[in-house]
Amino acid sequence: MANLAMNRPEVIQSLIDGVDRYNPDNISILEEYLTTQCQNEEYDLMANLAALKLYQFNPHLTNDKVIINILVKALTAVPAPDFNLCLYLLTEPMIIDEPIQQLTSLQQLLEQSRFAKFWETFNSDPSYEKLVSNVSGFKKAIRNLVARVVSMTHQQISVQLLQSYLDLKGDDFTAFVKEQNWEVKDSIVQIPVNKDNEAKTVVIRENIKFEQLTKVIGYSNEI
Amino acid sequence: MYHDNYEEDDLAAEVELVTSAQFTQDTDVEDGFGSEGVISSQKQPIAVEIPDIIKNFITYFHRNVLENNVYELHTIYEVSFNKLTDRFYAKQPWPEAELISPLVDDDQVFLTLYRELYYRHIYARLSPSLQDRFHSYENYCDLFNYILNSDFPVNLELPNQWLWDIIDEFIYQFQSFCNCRNRVKNRSEEEIALLRDNPQIWSCYSVLNVLYSLIQKSRINEQLLVNKNGGDMLEAAGEYGSKPLYKMLGYFSIIGLLRVHCLLGDYTLALKMMDNIELNKKALFSRVIPCHVTTYYYVGFSYMMMRRYADAIKAFSTVLTFIQRTKQYHTRSYQFDQIAKKCDQMYALLAMCIALCPTRLDENIHNHLREKYGDQLSKMQKGEDSMNVFEDLFQYACPKFISPNGPNFEDPASLSQAIEPYQHHAKIFLNDIRNQAMIPTLRSFLKLYTTMSIDKLAAFLEMDAEELRTQLLIFKQRSRQQKWTTGNLLEGDVVSTSDLDFCIKQDMIHIAESKIGRRYGDWFLRNITRFQDVIATLEAKN
Numbered sequence: 217m218a219n220l221a222m223n224r225p226e227v228i229q230s231l232i233d234g235v236d237r238y239n240p241d242n243i244s245i246l247e248e249y250l251t252t253q254c255q256n257e258e259y260d261l262m263a264n265l266a267a268l269k270l271y272q273f274n275p276h277l278t279n280d281k282v283i284i285n286i287l288v289k290a291l292t293a294v295p296a297p298d299f300n301l302c303l304y305l306l307t308e309p310m311i312i313d314e315p316i317q318q319l320t321s322l323q324q325l326l327e328q329s330r331f332a333k334f335w336e337t338f339n340s341d342p343s344y345e346k347l348v349s350n351v352s353g354f355k356k357a358i359r360n361l362v363a364r365v366v367s368m369t370h371q372q373i374s375v376q377l378l379q380s381y382l383d384l385k386g387d388d389f390t391a392f393v394k395e396q397n398w399e400v401k402d403s404i405v406q407i408p409v410n411k412d413n414e415a416k417t418v419v420i421r422e423n424i425k426f427e428q429l430t431k432v433i434g435y436s437n438e439i
Numbered sequence: 440m441y442h443d444n445y446e447e448d449d450l451a452a453e454v455e456l457v458t459s460a461q462f463t464q465d466t467d468v469e470d471g472f473g474s475e476g477v478i479s480s481q482k483q484p485i486a487v488e489i490p491d492i493i494k495n496f497i498t499y500f501h502r503n504v505l506e507n508n509v510y511e512l513h514t515i516y517e518v519s520f521n522k523l524t525d526r527f528y529a530k531q532p533w534p535e536a537e538l539i540s541p542l543v544d545d546d547q548v549f550l551t552l553y554r555e556l557y558y559r560h561i562y563a564r565l566s567p568s569l570q571d572r573f574h575s576y577e578n579y580c581d582l583f584n585y586i587l588n589s590d591f592p593v594n595l596e597l598p599n600q601w602l603w604d605i606i607d608e609f610i611y612q613f614q615s616f617c618n619c620r621n622r623v624k625n626r627s628e629e630e631i632a633l634l635r636d637n638p639q640i641w642s643c644y645s646v647l648n649v650l651y652s653l654i655q656k657s658r659i660n661e662q663l664l665v666n667k668n669g670g671d672m673l674e675a676a677g678e679y680g681s682k683p684l685y686k687m688l689g690y691f692s693i694i695g696l697l698r699v700h701c702l703l704g705d706y707t708l709a710l711k712m713m714d715n716i717e718l719n720k721k722a723l724f725s726r727v728i729p730c731h732v733t734t735y736y737y738v739g740f741s742y743m744m745m746r747r748y749a750d751a752i753k754a755f756s757t758v759l760t761f762i763q764r765t766k767q768y769h770t771r772s773y774q775f776d777q778i779a780k781k782c783d784q785m786y787a788l789l790a791m792c793i794a795l796c797p798t799r800l801d802e803n804i805h806n807h808l809r810e811k812y813g814d815q816l817s818k819m820q821k822g823e824d825s826m827n828v829f830e831d832l833f834q835y836a837c838p839k840f841i842s843p844n845g846p847n848f849e850d851p852a853s854l855s856q857a858i859e860p861y862q863h864h865a866k867i868f869l870n871d872i873r874n875q876a877m878i879p880t881l882r883s884f885l886k887l888y889t890t891m892s893i894d895k896l897a898a899f900l901e902m903d904a905e906e907l908r909t910q911l912l913i914f915k916q917r918s919r920q921q922k923w924t925t926g927n928l929l930e931g932d933v934v935s936t937s938d939l940d941f942c943i944k945q946d947m948i949h950i951a952e953s954k955i956g957r958r959y960g961d962w963f964l965r966n967i968t969r970f971q972d973v974i975a976t977l978e979a980k981n
Contacts, residue, residue: 235651238644265707272703273643273843295916297746303867304704304744307842308858327874329912369915372945377908404945412919412935415942415951424960432964435971 224260225249232266240274243267247282250289257353259289261298268305281350283310287319288348292357294326295365315347331362335383359384363396368412375403489534494542496523497553501543504552507596516601521773524560532565533557548585548595554578559608562615569630572616576640579609583649587656592682599687603727606691609649610698616641617841621859634845643843646699650692656680657689663715690723694730697737702841704864706741710928713738718754718928728765729774732758732781738928740838743788744868748796749922749936755789756804763803786811787836791829794819794879795872796920796936799955822879829872833865840864875917877910885939891948911943 228249231237246267253259264286271278283306290298303311303320310316322344325334338344348354362381366373379385384392390400399406407413496519503511524533536550536557543549558575561567567575582605586593620634620641639645654660658680665675679685693712700709716722718738725731735758742751762782790812793800797820800808808816815832819825840860884899885891897907918937923930938953 238647262707265705269705269708272705275844295919296921297871300867300871301707301745304706304864308863311863324870324874327871327913329909329916365912365916368919369912370943373943374945412915413942415940415949417951418953419956420953421956422958422960428960428964432967435967 223258224263228260228263232262237266237269238273240270240277243270243274243277246270247279250282250285253289254285254351257357259293261290261293261301264289265301265305268302272305278310280313280315284315284319284347285350287316287323288351288354291319291323291326292351292354292361294323294361299323318344318347326358326361329365331381332383334358335380339383355383359392363392367396367398367407367410370407371409371413372407373405375400375405378405489538490527493523493527493534494539497539497542501546501549504549504595505546507594509596509598512596513598513600516598517773520556524564528560529564532561551578551582551585552597555582555605555608558612559604562608562612567615569633572612572619573633573637573640575612576616579612579649583652586684586688587652592679592685595684597684599683599727600729602684602687603691603730606650606653606688606695607729607733610646610695610702613641613646613699614702614839614841617843617845618839620845621842623846638845643703647696650695650699653685653688653692654696657685657692659686659689659693660715662686662689667715667717687723691730694734694737697741698733698838701737701741702838703843704744704840704860706744707929709737709741710745714927714929718757725761728762728768729778732762732778734758736781736785737838739785739788743792744864745921746871747921747923747931748792749798749920749934750931752789752792752796752798752800753923755785755792756801759785759789759804759807760801763807783811784836787815787832790816791819791832791836794825794829795875795917797882797938798936820879822876825876825879826869826873830865830869833868834861837861837864875913878914878917881910881914882939885941885948885950886952888948889950891950893943893946893948896948908943911941911948915941 227245231242231245236242246263249260249263250267253264267282268286271283287299287302290302293299299320306316311320322334322338325331325337351357359382366378366381375389378393379389382389382392393400393405397408496515500512500515500519503515533556536554539553540550543553554575555578558567558571558578561571562575586595623631623634626634656679658675658677661675661677662672662680664670665672673681676686680689693716696712697709700706700712718734735754739751739754739758742748742754759782762778786808789800789804790808792798793808794816812832815828818828840863842860880900884896888896893904893907897904900907902910918935918940919933920936921931922934922936924932938955939950940953941948941950943949
C-alpha cells in the first residue's frame with residue numbers, strides 16, 4: 217500500500233482500531249477526514265475502507281460522492297490493489313452505476329499500464345475530469361504513478377514514448393523529468409539505476425542455520 | 440453404569456434390531472423436511488419414545504456438565520454424541536429440549552447447551568426451517584447472555600473443541616442465514632413477513648456484537664499482548680479471562696472475526712483482527728485442529744485477494760504440511776471430512792497462487808498439488824484456457840460470501856434481482872487476474888534470452904511492439920509484492936517475488952535470472968545422522 221498515511225490523526229487511529237469503527241455516528245468523522253485527504257494530497261486507505269464498511273452495514277448512509285472520491289484516491293495508488301479492495305466492499309448494483317463504471321475502466325487501463333490510452337480516454341470526455349474534480353492533484357498523482365512504473369522497468373526510454381505515457385509536452389515535460397532527477401540526452405531519457413531496474417543475476421546460496429546443526433553437534437559430544 | 444449401555448459391540452447388535460422399525464418411521468418424517476424453509480418445523484411425532492440409551496446418555500451427559508468433568512465431556516461430545524446420532528438420529532432431529540427437560544431437573548443451562556447440539560445436528564444432517572434458524576439464533580443469544588451477563592464468571596467448563604465449534608457454528612449459521620435470506624423466490628407470504636419483521640435476527644451487528652463482547656470480556660487481546668511482551672498475566676486476564684471458558688471463547692472469537700470479515704469481502708480488516716496473534720506453532724489455535732485449519736485458510740485467502748500471493752502461498756503450504764504430518768491424529772476425528780474438504784480447497788487456492796506467482800514449494804506439498812491439480816496447474820501456467828480454470832477453482836475453493844443486508848422487502852423489483860455475493864467477488868477477482876494472463880507466456884520466452892530487442896520478441900509473440908511494452912510493464916509490476924517479514928499480518932515490504940527480472944534500455948530488453956544454488960546441507964546432515972545410526976548399531980553388536 218503505497219503512500220501510507222504517516223500523519224494519521226489520533227482520533228482516526230483509535231477509531232479504526234476499536235469497535236467505534238462500527239458506530240454509524242462516526243461516518244461524518246471519516247467523511248471529513250477524506251475531504252482533508254482530497255484537499256491535501258494525502259491518502260489513507262485504512263480509514264477510507266472503514267468508511268466503506270459503515271456504508272456496507274448501513275446502506276441508508278451511503279453517499280455516492282464519497283464513494284467516488286475514495287475510488288479516485290485509490291486509483292492513484294495503482295499498482296497497489298486498493299481500488300479492488302474498495303470494490304469488494306460495495307455491492308453489484310452500486311458498481312454497475314455509470315460513474316463507478318467509468319472509474320473502473322480508468323483503473324483497468326492503469327492496471328494494464330496502457331498509459332497513453334488512459335490519457336486518451338480521460339481527455340475524451342469532460343465527465344472524467346468532473347469525476348476527479350474533488351481530488352486535488354489527481355493528474356499529478358497519476359503522473360507520479362507512471363513515473364514509478366517507468367523507473368522500475370527502464371534505464372532508458374525515448375522521449376516520445378515517455379511523453380505519451382505522461383501526457384506532457386514541451387516545458388511541462390522538461391520540468392517533470394527534472395523533478396524526477398532524470399536526464400535527457402539525444403531524445404532519450406536516462407533513468408538512474410535503482411533496485412528494481414537493474415536486472416542482475418543473483419545466485420541464491422544456501423544458508424545453513426545453527427539449529428540445523430544441533431543434532432550433529434550433540435553427536436560429537438558423545439564421541 | 441451408563442457406559443455399559445452403549446459399548447460398541449453392544450451397539451452393533453442393537454442397530455440391527457432397530458433398523459427395520461426405524462426406516463419406516465424415517466420416510467414419514469423425511470417427507471416433512473423436503474424443501475428448505477418450510478415453516479412447520481420437523482416436529483417429533485408427539486408420543487415418540489426416547490430410547491433408554493438416549494435417556495441414560497443425557498443423564499450422564501448432564502452429570503458431567505454439572506461436575507465440569509472436561510475429560511469425560513470430551514469423549515461424550517466427540518465420540519458418544521456422534522455415535523448415537525448415527526444410530527438413532529441419522530435422519531431425524533434429536534428429542535426436543537422440552538422432552539428431555541425432566542431428565543435433567545429442568546436445568547436451563549444444560550438445556551441451552553443441549554439445544555446448541557440439537558440445532559447444529561439439524562443444520563448438519565437435515566434442512567433447517569426458517570423457524571429452526573430463528574430458534575437456534577435465540578438459543579445462541581441465551582447461551583451468550585448467560586456467559587456474558589453474569590455478575591461472576593460462570594462455573595462452566597467445556598472442552599476446547601466444543602468451544603471452538605460453538606463459535607464456528609454460530610458463524611456458519613449466520614452465513615447460512617444470510618445466503619438463504621436472499622432467496623425469496625419460493626417463500627410464502629408468512630415467511631417473508633417473518634423475515635421483514637425480524638431484521639435483528641442474525642444481523643451483522645448482532646453477530647459482531649457477540650464476538651466483540653466475548654473478546655472484551657475475556658480480555659484476550661490484553662492477554663495476548665502480555666504473552667508477547669511480558670507482564671502480569673493474571674492482572675491482564677482479570678476475573679473472567681483467567682477462566683479457560685472465557686479465554687478460549689475470546690480467542691476463538693478473534694478467529695471468528697477473521698472469518699466474518701473475509702466473508703464480507705473486507706480482507707484488510709480480516710487480517711487486522713489477527714494483530715495480536717502470531718502465526719506459529721505455539722499459537723493457541725493449534726490446539727484445536729479445525730481452528731488451525733480455518734485460521735490459515737482465511738489468512739491465506741485474504742492475502743490472495745490482496746494480491747499478496749507470496750504470503751498466501753506461505754500460509755497455505757504451512758498448514759498443508761502440518762496436516763500431512765499429523766494425518767494419523769485426525770483421520771479418526773468426527774470432523775475429518777470437513778478438514779479434508781478445506782485442505783482440498785487450499786490446494787486449489789495454492790495452485791492458483793503458484794500460477795500467479797511462480798514459487799518453489801516444499802517437495803511434499805508440490806507432489807500432492809500435482810496429484811490433485813496437475814492438469815489445472817499446467818493449463819494456468821501455460822495460459823491455455825486459463826481463465827476458465829481460474830474461475831472453476833475459485834468457485835470451488837472460495838468461502839461462501841455473504842451480503843450483510845437482507846433484500847429490501849418493500850421493493851418487489853429488487854427482490855427478484857438479488858445477485859449472489861459470490862458473483863460480485865468472482866468478477867472483481869477474475870478481472871484482476873485477467874490483466875496478467877499473458878505473463879506465463881512472456882515469462883517462458885524471456886527465460887530463453889539474456890538480451891533481446893523489443894521488435895524481435897514482439898514478432899515471436901505475434902503481437903505489436905507497443906503491446907509487448909505494455910505486457911512488460913505489467914510483468915514488472917506483478918512481480919513486485921508486499922511480503923510479510925515481521926510484525927502484524929498487514930505489514931510487509933515490497934519485494935521482488937520473481938526469479939526472472941529484466942530492464943528495458945530503450946529498445947532492448949536485458950534479462951537476468953536468479954538461480955538457486957544447490958543445497959548440500961540437508962543431504963549431508965541426513966547422511967551424518969544415518970552413519971551415526973549405523974555406527975551405533977555396530978557398537979551395540981560388539
